[in-house]
Amino acid sequence: MSTNKINPKKGEALYLQIKDVLINRIQNGAWKPNTLIPTEQELIKEFNVSRTTIRQAISILVQNGLLEKKQGRGTIVKSQRLVGNLGKLRGFAEEVVERGQTPHSKLLRAEFKEDLYHEMDMLGVKEGEAILLVERIRFADEIPIALERTCWPKEVGELLIECDLNQARYYEVLEQYNYYLKSANERITAINATINEADSLGIRPGEALLEMTRLSFGVNDHPIEYTKTKYRSDKYHYNIELER
Incomplete structure (x- = not known):
């Protein structure tokens, strides 16, 4: 109504x-x-x-x-848990807006790196070519929900670095430059918060987190995003739709 x-x-x-x-x-x-x-x-x-x-x-x-x-x-x-759907490729901001809340971020760092060998390998980047590393705290309204660590190939990173990364919604920015995500592989594991992670998220050290690792591909099937996001398990959960 x-x-x-x-x-x-x-x-x-x-x-x-x-x-x-x-x-x-x-x-x-x-x-x-x-x-x-x-x-x-x-x-x-x-x-x-x-x-x-x-x-x-x-x-x-x-x-x-x-x-x-x-x-x-x-x-x-009641403070609502955010719900991720394993069948849909969406960004954090889209999930927050869908819940009727306001997303925003706190930028921790953004820099081009040449020594992130695992991330470079995942993105199919040659040795010696820099990738953009962005680390942010993600909020729903004023509540810290997740720690996000995202890596991008240089050509994409050069577009993102010009944005206000405290506000930018990555997927919307990319679509403005005709970069469209086609698919992604995700892995979800349970971990415990370190002292620094707990401090950033306003929880106690050792509390449970959901760690989501995502490798996203563009329409040409080339890797375009490698992200590791650590969610507070008391504020976020996943829905899985199964059919038989």
């Missing part, structure tokens, strides 16, 4: 209409994660409905993991 209005004459039950309004407020950021929503009495007054109707709407959002009741405090907006 795109507005904050409900229609008593509409065929849909009032509690379902209110549920949609509340979801919209969460998704568009009007209600921030880890903050209290208005009280039942305030919502009753706003929507001019019964307490039972408000409780039905809130109950659905609690069951769906969008809200959480806190004893002695009230009802808060």
